Amino acid sequence: MHYLTQAGRKIGKNKFLYIMLVPMVLYYVLFHxxxxxxxxxxxxxxxxxxxxxxxxxxxxxxFKQFFNSVYFGRLMRNTLLxxxxxxxxxxxFTVALALLINEVTSRRYKKFVQTVLYMPxxxxxxxxAGLVVSFLSPSGPINNLIRMLGGETIRFMxxxxxxxxxxxxxxxxxxxxxxxxVYLAALTNIDISLYEAAxxxxxxxxxxxxxxxxxxxxxxxxxxxxxxxxxxxxxxxxKTMLLYNELTYETADVIATYVYRRGIIGAEYSFSTAVxxxxxxxxxxTIVIFNAISKKANDIGLW
Amino acid sequence: MFFKKKxxxxxxxxxxxxxxxxxxxxxxxxxxxxxxSQSFSDPFLVMRGEVKLLPKGFNxxxxxxxxxxxxxxxxxxNTIIYTFIGTxxxxxxTAISAYPLxxxxxxxxxxxxxxxxxxxxxxxGMIPLYLQVSNLNLINSMWSVILPSAISTFNLIVMKSFYxxxxxxxxxxxxxxxxxxxxxxxxxxxxxxxxxxxxxxVLFYGVRQWxxxxxxxxxxxxxxxxxxxxxxxxxxxxxxxxxxxxxxLSDQIMIGETIKYAVMVVSTIPILCLYxxxxxxxxxxxMMGALKG
Numbered sequence: 001m002h003y004l005t006q007a008g009r010k011i012g013k014n015k016f017l018y019i020m021l022v023p024m025v026l027y028y029v030l031f032h033x034x035x036x037x038x039x040x041x042x043x044x045x046x047x048x049x050x051x052x053x054x055x056x057x058x059x060x061x062x063f064k065q066f067f068n069s070v071y072f073g074r075l076m077r078n079t080l081l082x083x084x085x086x087x088x089x090x091x092x093f094t095v096a097l098a099l100l101i102n103e104v105t106s107r108r109y110k111k112f113v114q115t116v117l118y119m120p121x122x123x124x125x126x127x128x129a130g131l132v133v134s135f136l137s138p139s140g141p142i143n144n145l146i147r148m149l150g151g152e153t154i155r156f157m158x159x160x161x162x163x164x165x166x167x168x169x170x171x172x173x174x175x176x177x178x179x180x181x182v183y184l185a186a187l188t189n190i191d192i193s194l195y196e197a198a199x200x201x202x203x204x205x206x207x208x209x210x211x212x213x214x215x216x217x218x219x220x221x222x223x224x225x226x227x228x229x230x231x232x233x234x235x236x237x238x239k240t241m242l243l244y245n246e247l248t249y250e251t252a253d254v255i256a257t258y259v260y261r262r263g264i265i266g267a268e269y270s271f272s273t274a275v276x277x278x279x280x281x282x283x284x285x286t287i288v289i290f291n292a293i294s295k296k297a298n299d300i301g302l303w
Numbered sequence: 304m305f306f307k308k309k310x311x312x313x314x315x316x317x318x319x320x321x322x323x324x325x326x327x328x329x330x331x332x333x334x335x336x337x338x339x340s341q342s343f344s345d346p347f348l349v350m351r352g353e354v355k356l357l358p359k360g361f362n363x364x365x366x367x368x369x370x371x372x373x374x375x376x377x378x379x380x381n382t383i384i385y386t387f388i389g390t391x392x393x394x395x396x397t398a399i400s401a402y403p404l405x406x407x408x409x410x411x412x413x414x415x416x417x418x419x420x421x422x423x424x425x426x427x428g429m430i431p432l433y434l435q436v437s438n439l440n441l442i443n444s445m446w447s448v449i450l451p452s453a454i455s456t457f458n459l460i461v462m463k464s465f466y467x468x469x470x471x472x473x474x475x476x477x478x479x480x481x482x483x484x485x486x487x488x489x490x491x492x493x494x495x496x497x498x499x500x501x502x503x504x505v506l507f508y509g510v511r512q513w514x515x516x517x518x519x520x521x522x523x524x525x526x527x528x529x530x531x532x533x534x535x536x537x538x539x540x541x542x543x544x545x546x547x548x549x550x551x552l553s554d555q556i557m558i559g560e561t562i563k564y565a566v567m568v569v570s571t572i573p574i575l576c577l578y579x580x581x582x583x584x585x586x587x588x589x590m591m592g593a594l595k596g
Binding site for chain 2: 007010011013014016017018019020021023024025027028030031032033034035036037038039041048097100101103104105109112113114115116117118119120122123124125126127129130131133134135139140141144173177178181182185204205206230237238241242256259260263264269272273276277279280283284287
């Protein structure tokens with residue numbers, strides 16, 4: 001009882017703060033927590049006409065149905081391959097780009113490079129996809145170049161072997177520059193005296209980058225890597241929707257697009273919720289695991 | 304010591320860096336310049352692939368047909384409305400809720416912070432959210448593209464960490480002694496001190512809403528309510544060019560093909576025009592997020 005009145009007094013003291021929290025609480029309850037609760041339809045045979053409560057329990061039926069379908073293997077393979085490709089090429093490229101920008105001595109040139117490289121981040125994904133399609137079309141500049149060099153026209157957007165490369169490299173075009181900001185911010189915190197000592201020892205610019213700059217941004221790289229690893233079972237829904245087509249489904253289709261086709265287009269709510277739930281659980285597990293590994297190995301973690 | 308004569312190794316190193324970065328800039332800029340040039344060129348020359356960098360046979364035929372495209376302009380109007388209202392809703396919700404989240408002396412401080420952060424790692428998924436939006440009777444309403452993503456948790460945390468680092472708690476204590484309540488204090492003192500971060504928020508939310516097309520795709524049914532990006536998607540990617548060309552240009556397939564370049568320009572111009580002036584605010588926002596993250 002005493003405890004309750006104490007809590008009551010504490011709340012009363014800041015009652016206006018709680019009033020300010022109302023919009024946020026409403027928002028998270030309505031558009032985050034209610035859907036989390038609604039995700040239970042993955043275990044029910046949901047019929048919109050009778051509602052969640054009246055729909056009968058079916059247990060793991062929909063999960064089993066998904067795991068036993070041909071799509072399960074295909075979606076997992078596509079998701080993982082695209083992410084590994086992007087991790088290997090995109091992530092590395094972003095870090096390398098940050099190191100290069102950091103080495104530019106002319107302030108004006110640095111500003112120019114940053115302005116140009118950040119720009120694509122603000123272009124909408126729809127326009128990006130439009131650019132990709134127009135550049136890679138049979139009459140586009142890339143095919144013109146290929147023909148000029150004596151090659152055959154490639155129908156990039158229809159070839160499933162090209163899809164992942166297109167996906168990853170268009171991502172680099174759009175976001176590698178923007179991704180450098182975090183690293184450049186970390187680089188400004190490096191102690192200047194380290195460089196001064198290295199210069200006094202006669203270390204070349206390359207050696208300074210190798211032995212001072214790179215070790216100093218490693219913690220940031222690791223944090224970004226954990227965050228990235230947490231998304232290893234997610235491939236951007238937006239870009240996939242825009243770039244894939246029936247001809248490239250085999251290499252392009254990922255969980256989110258599959259959920260969209262089965263759930264929104266096909267109205268198979270319970271089945272598609274089960275697929276989505278499986279993906280959410282997988283994502284959560286990965287981020288927890290990678291965070292733990294990183295904490296153990298490097299003492300760096302998200303929480 | 305920085306004036307020491309450069310060694311040959313350093314000169315080579317520097318040259319390599321400048322060459323790579325200049326190449327990267329060209330790769331980024333070339334597609335944008337080419338699209339703009341193609342949109343100002345003679346459609347015939349564009350189709351033959353003769354426009355390589357600068358416009359050839361300069362003319363505005365393509366833009367004339369874009370002007371006649373009533374559906375495009377209607378969607379443009381929708382996007383402007385959604386962006387204005389959406390940004391206003393998002394920025395005020397974020398600015399107001401982030402303040403209590405920054406007050407460590409509030410009872411339940413940890414709980415409310417966790418309440419928001421948890422949603423970054425756990426979600427119900429696309430379908431339960433869709434069903435929820437439909438239960439709330441928001442389908443096909445303007446609010447369906449604004450409310451379900453009204454608060455970005457990332458932005459909320461950026462905002463919160465701005466408050467906790469830039470508003471010294473001493474001012475708050477002093478104000479409390481003077482009998483100033485929390486809402487009063489927030490409006491009179493905190494908000495005026497936060498104008499720079501509010502600008503960042505307006506930009507982040509504004510660009511996001513301008514470029515958004517997934518929520519409209521899921522929740523809007525009526526084509527008259529479609530925002531620009533959805534109509535763009537049809538023009539650019541679904542080869543529906545013939546259906547949207549007005550009668551006047553149905554015989555001009557070439558313009559139908561090249562109209563794509565002009566719509567890309569028309570839809571991206573507002574953002575790219577503002578971008579150079581606002582770049583530093585965007586970068587500031589990301590850095591604040593990074594410090595916390």
